[in-house]
Amino acid sequence: MTTVLTMARQELVAxxxxxxxxxxxxxxxxxxxxxxxxxxxTNTTVSNVWQKTVEAGLTQAPNPFTDVSALYYARNTxxxxxxxxxxxxIVVGVTSAMRDRKARTLDLVLSRPxxxxxxxxxxxxxxxxxxAMILALVAVISWTSISxxxxxxxxxxxxxxxxxxxxxxxxxxxxxxxxxxxSGIYSARETTALLVPISIxxxxxxxxxQIGTSANPVSLLNPVPSVIVPGGAFDTLNTVLSPxxxxxxxxxxSGLILGNPEVTGxxxxxxxxxxxxxxxxxxxxxxxxxDRIRGALRD
Amino acid sequence: MTxxxxxxxxxxxxxxxxxxxxxxxxxxxxxxxxxxLGHNGAGKTTTVNLLTTLLxxxxxxxxxxxxxxxxxxNGVRRVIGYLPENVQFYDNLTTMENLRFFxxxxxxxxxxxxxxxxxxxxxxxxxxxxxxxxxxxxxxQRVGIAQAILHEPSxxxxxxxxxxxxxEGVRQLRDVIVALNRDLGxxxxxxTHLLSEVTKTCxxxxxxxxxxxxxxxxxxxxxxxxxxxxxxxxxxxxxxxAPDS
Amino acid sequence: xTSTLVIARKELLxxxxxxxxxxxxxxxxxxxxxxxxxxATQFGTKLDDYNTYLDALRAAGSTTTPAAPQLxxxxxxxxxxxxxxxxxxxxxxxxxxxxxxxxxxxxxxxLIYSRPISRYSLAAGKLLALAVxxxxxxxxxxxxxxxxxxxxxxxxxxxxxxxxxxxxAATAWAYLLMWSALALGLASSARRLSTALxxxxxxxxxxxxxxxxxxxxxxxxxxVPGGLFKSLQIAKPDEQAVLANFAGFDxxxxxxxxxxxxxxxxxxxxxxxxxxDQYNQQPLAAVWTGTWNxxxxxxxxxxxxxxxxxxxxxxxxxxxxxT
Numbered sequence: 006m007t008t009v010l011t012m013a014r015q016e017l018v019a020x021x022x023x024x025x026x027x028x029x030x031x032x033x034x035x036x037x038x039x040x041x042x043x044x045x046x047t048n049t050t051v052s053n054v055w056q057k058t059v060e061a062g063l064t065q066a067p068n069p070f071t072d073v074s075a076l077y078y079a080r081n082t083x084x085x086x087x088x089x090x091x092x093x094x095i096v097v098g099v100t101s102a103m104r105d106r107k108a109r110t111l112d113l114v115l116s117r118p119x120x121x122x123x124x125x126x127x128x129x130x131x132x133x134x135x136x137a138m139i140l141a142l143v144a145v146i147s148w149t150s151i152s153x154x155x156x157x158x159x160x161x162x163x164x165x166x167x168x169x170x171x172x173x174x175x176x177x178x179x180x181x182x183x184x185x186x187x188s189g190i191y192s193a194r195e196t197t198a199l200l201v202p203i204s205i206x207x208x209x210x211x212x213x214x215q216i217g218t219s220a221n222p223v224s225l226l227n228p229v230p231s232v233i234v235p236g237g238a239f240d241t242l243n244t245v246l247s248p249x250x251x252x253x254x255x256x257x258x259s260g261l262i263l264g265n266p267e268v269t270g271x272x273x274x275x276x277x278x279x280x281x282x283x284x285x286x287x288x289x290x291x292x293x294x295x296d297r298i299r300g301a302l303r304d
Numbered sequence: 305m306t307x308x309x310x311x312x313x314x315x316x317x318x319x320x321x322x323x324x325x326x327x328x329x330x331x332x333x334x335x336x337x338x339x340x341l342g343h344n345g346a347g348k349t350t351t352v353n354l355l356t357t358l359l360x361x362x363x364x365x366x367x368x369x370x371x372x373x374x375x376x377x378n379g380v381r382r383v384i385g386y387l388p389e390n391v392q393f394y395d396n397l398t399t400m401e402n403l404r405f406f407x408x409x410x411x412x413x414x415x416x417x418x419x420x421x422x423x424x425x426x427x428x429x430x431x432x433x434x435x436x437x438x439x440x441x442x443x444x445q446r447v448g449i450a451q452a453i454l455h456e457p458s459x460x461x462x463x464x465x466x467x468x469x470x471x472e473g474v475r476q477l478r479d480v481i482v483a484l485n486r487d488l489g490x491x492x493x494x495x496t497h498l499l500s501e502v503t504k505t506c507x508x509x510x511x512x513x514x515x516x517x518x519x520x521x522x523x524x525x526x527x528x529x530x531x532x533x534x535x536x537x538x539x540x541x542x543x544x545x546a547p548d549s
Numbered sequence: 550x551t552s553t554l555v556i557a558r559k560e561l562l563x564x565x566x567x568x569x570x571x572x573x574x575x576x577x578x579x580x581x582x583x584x585x586x587x588x589a590t591q592f593g594t595k596l597d598d599y600n601t602y603l604d605a606l607r608a609a610g611s612t613t614t615p616a617a618p619q620l621x622x623x624x625x626x627x628x629x630x631x632x633x634x635x636x637x638x639x640x641x642x643x644x645x646x647x648x649x650x651x652x653x654x655x656x657x658x659x660l661i662y663s664r665p666i667s668r669y670s671l672a673a674g675k676l677l678a679l680a681v682x683x684x685x686x687x688x689x690x691x692x693x694x695x696x697x698x699x700x701x702x703x704x705x706x707x708x709x710x711x712x713x714x715x716x717x718a719a720t721a722w723a724y725l726l727m728w729s730a731l732a733l734g735l736a737s738s739a740r741r742l743s744t745a746l747x748x749x750x751x752x753x754x755x756x757x758x759x760x761x762x763x764x765x766x767x768x769x770x771x772x773v774p775g776g777l778f779k780s781l782q783i784a785k786p787d788e789q790a791v792l793a794n795f796a797g798f799d800x801x802x803x804x805x806x807x808x809x810x811x812x813x814x815x816x817x818x819x820x821x822x823x824x825x826d827q828y829n830q831q832p833l834a835a836v837w838t839g840t841w842n843x844x845x846x847x848x849x850x851x852x853x854x855x856x857x858x859x860x861x862x863x864x865x866x867x868x869x870x871x872t
Contacts, residue, residue: 025747032751036759043766046798051769054794055781063787069780081766088758092750196650197569199746200643204576207636212580215628219591221584222631223815226762356663358868378665386663392655394559396566401559408555409664451660 008119012127013134016101020135023100029093030139036089037143040081041150048078048154075155076163076263079147079170083228083259086174087210087252094136094178095202098185101128103195111299121298122291125186129287132182136175144171170262176279177255181206183286190290190298206252213250217243230256230268254278308370309334309459309491310355315364317350324350326515328364332508334458337485337492339502339523341540342512348495349389351512352463355493356386369458382411385452389464389495391444395437399423402436403451410455422450426480442473449480453490460484462494466501474498478505499537511543519543552666556674557681560648564682570647573640574686578693580636584628585694589702592620621829622704623713623822629694630818633721634811638757641725642749644682645732645858648675650742653867662864672737672862676855679729683722691718712833716821720844723851724814728753730854737862740869757811764806769795810850817843 020026048070058064105111114124148167152158159167184202192198211222214230230253247253258275260268308331315328325347332338342348353359355366357377365372371379393402400419407415423429428446431439436447445465452460462481466474478501484490496502502509503523510520521529523536530539564570595618606613652658661671691714698704706714732749739745769777783791792799806812816825820840823829828836837844 025743025750028747028751032754039763040766043763047767047769050795050798051777054769054791057794058781058783058791061790063791064781064783066780066782069777084762088762089754092754096750194569196643196647200569200573200640203639204573207580207639211632211635212583215584215587219587221628222635223761226758226765353659353868356659358659358662381663381665384663386659388656388659390656391660392657394563394651394657396563397559401562405555405559406660406664409552409661409666411665 008123009127009130012124013131016128016131017135019101019104020097020132025100026093026097029089029096033085033089033093033139034143034146036085037082038146038150040085041078041147041154044078044081045150045154074163074264075151075157075159076166076170077265078151078154079167079263080228080260080265082143082147083256083263084226086177086259087255088226090174090178091181091206091210091252092203094181095185095188095206096199097132097135098182098187099189099198099202100185101132102186102189103198106189106300107195115295115299121293121295124298125290125293128186129179129182129290133175133179136178136182140171140175140178144168166262166264170259173255173258173262173276173279176283177251180251180279180282180286183283183290186290187286187293190293191300193300209250210252213246214253217246217250217253228256228260228265230260230270248274248278251278251282307334308332308367309336310338310366310368310493312355312366313364315351315354315366316362317347317354317359318362323515325354328517330510330517330520332491332493334369334491335485335489336508337481337506338494339506339509340493340495340512341497341499341502341509343544346512347515348512349463350515352386352461352493352495356384356461357381382455383458385455385457385460387445387448387452387460387462387465389467391448393436393444393447396435398433398435399428399447400432402447403454406451407454412455415454418454419450422454426450441468442470442476445469445473445477449477453484453488456488457490459491459493462492462496464495464497466496466498474501481505499535499540503536511540513544518546552664552670553674553677556661556666556671557677560675560678561681564644564678567647570644573643577632577636577640578690580632581629581690581694582697584632585625585697586701588625588628589698592618592625592702620702620704621823622698622702622706623710624824624829625698625702625704626694626717626822627819627824629690630717630721630815630822630824633690633725634815635757637721637725638728638811639753641683641728642732642753645679645729646736646742646746646749648679649733649736649862649867650745653736653742658867662868668863669859671867672733672859675733675862676726676730676858679733680722680726683725683729687718687722687725691721709833713821713823716833717818720814720818720821720847723848724810727810727847727851727854730851730858734854734858734861737858737866756809760805760809761812761815764802764809764812767798767802767805769798807846810847813843813846813850816840817847 052068052070055064055068105114115121144167148159148164181202184205188202189198192201211225214220214225215222254275257268257270258272258279259265261270261272261275310330310332312328312330315325315330316323317325328347328351330351340348340351350359354361355368355373357373357380360374365374367373368380369383371383373380394405397405400416403419403422404415407419412418420429420432423432426446426449428443428450431443436444439447449465452462465477465481469477481492481494482505485492494506506523508520508522509526511518519526526539527536530542599615599618603614606615652661695706695714699706731752732745735745735749736742739748778788778791781791817840819825820828820836820843821833823831828839
């Protein structure tokens with residue numbers, strides 16, 4: 006336990022000092038804040054246009070935002086988590102695994118009475134704590150901005166859903182952290198270590214959903230998961246491939262938790278896929294042996 | 305052609321206000337094997353980088369075989385060869401491909417024959433089509449020397465050439481240096497910590513201390529000047545710790 | 550041989566031997582081909598549904614013949630172009646960054662610069678090599694997707710289609726070379742390699758993913774569940790009148806979108822290939838009239854990136870101390 010806590014603490018210190026995770030973090034927090042601003046701007050614009058349309062006698066429909074759940078304004082955060090959050094998690098994982106290899110301090114660490122699983126678990130715990138703090142901050146920003154946009158503080162039910170959404174986000178990001186850590190351990194070069202998990206992320210986020218739903222890549226940059234084209238091979242493909250696209254399952258879970266009426270699916274199944282992705286990654290990571298971790302770094 | 309291979313006058317180099325080298329006045333005759341000694345951070349690599357035109361001086365001047373390094377850097381680059389410390393190559397390329405590349409950059413239009421001649425001279429044949437990525441430190445050093453002498457430079461700069469070599473590798477390198485000087489008349493400028501090698505290889509030495517030249521003389525004169533000292537190591541440490549005059 | 554050509558030749562040899570780079574280019578190739586197969590299969594499904602519907606009509610005694618779905622082969626390339634836009638840009642950054650990173654991480658810069666090479670030959674040589682490498686890669690990618698469209702989509706190509714493909718390929722080449730040149734310049738000018746990689750990745754994230762996505766988010770039709778006009782129950786003829794009220798908002802949205810060079814690449818290429826319905830089957834002259842600003846922006850950005858790479862990849866910058 007001491008090893009785990011020591012490594013976790015070391016991880017937090019290092020993350021505070023490293024620039025790439027910090028820059029990505031800033032981009033992420035800014036985008037979530039901007040997303041809220043855009044939500045407010047669009048809400049105001051559409052409401053003004055609705056008013057003018059009513060006055061011109063072109064419609065008698067109520068304001069389209071009347072029955073929309075307050076959590077609807079958080080939906081763009083889903084895509085920022087899939088884009089920026091996942092990439093940030095990969096970079097943090099790779100950086101953490103590479104740190105001791107690059108500084109050549111790995112032998113100083115491993116020549117001490119610690120086990121490799123404890124060493125790696127400590128990294129995972131430290132990064133997990135860092136991600137939890139960031140997501141807590143982002144949750145507060147979301148809660149505050151939604152309350153401002155809607156003109157009323159979110160109630161307990163909606164607040165609980167928001168917390169649940171960010172908890173699921175934490176699980177998704179931890180899955181990508183394990184991917185980054187594994188890549189950092191197994192790769193012989195720093196560039197490879199970064200690019201392999203990013204390639205895997207692009208397969209998971211774009212290629213698999215495209216095969217399963219025929220959706221084009223850019224349309225997948227949408228908080229709402231793609232709807233399959235019914236008929237033919239796509240039904241079968243979607244059944245087989247959709248559980249592998251953890252990002253699409255995250256969109257489904259998020260949409261259901263946030264009460265997005267456009268999203269359908271099974272929350273338990275989506276949550277299961279996300280938890281499984283994290284669990285499998287963590288198990289493979291903790292099974293890494295000493296020789297593997299000490300692999301030489303080229304360049 | 306001048307008899308002076310390297311001359312520096314008031315050569316200085318500062319990085320962000322910190323002086324790495326101060327008022328270096330150095331004269332090295334053609335045909336010498338000069339060993340530059342000094343503690344870590346004394347300015348040895350800075351000196352080599354200045355003389356090989358990789359850095360520009362903050363003050364002072366330098367000529368290599370009579371060519372001013374600032375006024376005509378390309379002129380200097382044509383007549384020097386350089387082996388950096390822990391030389392690296394393009395791992396995916398073979399010995400021939402790496403040397404062909406550097407040979408062409410040095411102005412050799414058809415370098416293959418020359419490359420084979422140099423590799424033969426260095427007793428490094430049979431590895432032409434092997435990728436450099438698979439080579440040991442000693443093998444890389446051979447390829448490193450090869451690239452440095454392909455274009456028959458007048459002056460060869462070696463930065464810590466024995467770093468990381470085993471005793472046999474050190475001996476082989478010594479034999480090469482001595483042969484290049486004897487057979488080709490090459491002036492050799494060498495940074496090194498290995499004082500035993502300096503004794504066996506160099507004809508003159510200089511000692512840097514905190515960025516300044518504390519001592520320069522021929523090796524023979526040095527050994528004569530310190531008759532009470534048992535080795536060059538004792539002489540070096542004596543000079544190193546002497547109070548500033 | 551000039552030092553530029555010597556450096557370019559060596560660089561191409563090195564790129565050819567880099568198995569990792571070949572793997573990621575192979576990955577892009579597989580992704581773009583899959584995309585065409587998926588689009589063609591989707592069209593096939595649509596056609597099957599149409600035929601089923603037609604059979605049902607006939608069985609019910611109807612003589613109506615609804616319009617059959619029409620295959621425009623080049624429209625099947627939409628996903629492939631989007632993959633080049635997103636993943637191609639990322640891998641172009643890696644290639645450009647890598648050509649300088651590997652020199653900085655070894656002592657090969659000293660070996661190069663201690664030789665009598667001309668001032669810009671290192672930059673020019675590496676850019677030339679990247680240009681040739683991307684030319685080959687784009688040719689292979691476009692060859693593969695064209696063949697896939699022909700085989701899986703059972704399509705034939707008219708001479709005008711070939712012209713469109715060549716224009717699209719040339720634009721893709723410029724787009725990818727732009728990202729490589731930018732990354733090369735960043736790797737040269739940054740004191741630390743990690744800084745260059747950070748800046749390049751953040752630029753990719755912002756320009757390729759975030760800005761276009763914000764533009765999409767700001768579309769009012771995407772903000773309201775079920776779509777704006779549907780929820781307002783606006784009749785089709787009145788939609789224009791409603792849209793006029795969004796003019797200011799839309800110009801902000803459009804302004805944001807065009808700040809991304811990726812959007813320029815996408816708009817021009819979609820227009821050329823007829824992916825955008827407005828330009829489908831239109832002569833290239835008409836496409837040019839509507840999208841010349843996108844094409845010019847794209848090529849200007851590529852030239853500026855190349856200039857940035859050349860003027861920042863200097864002896865002084867590359868050999869300066871990083872500690």
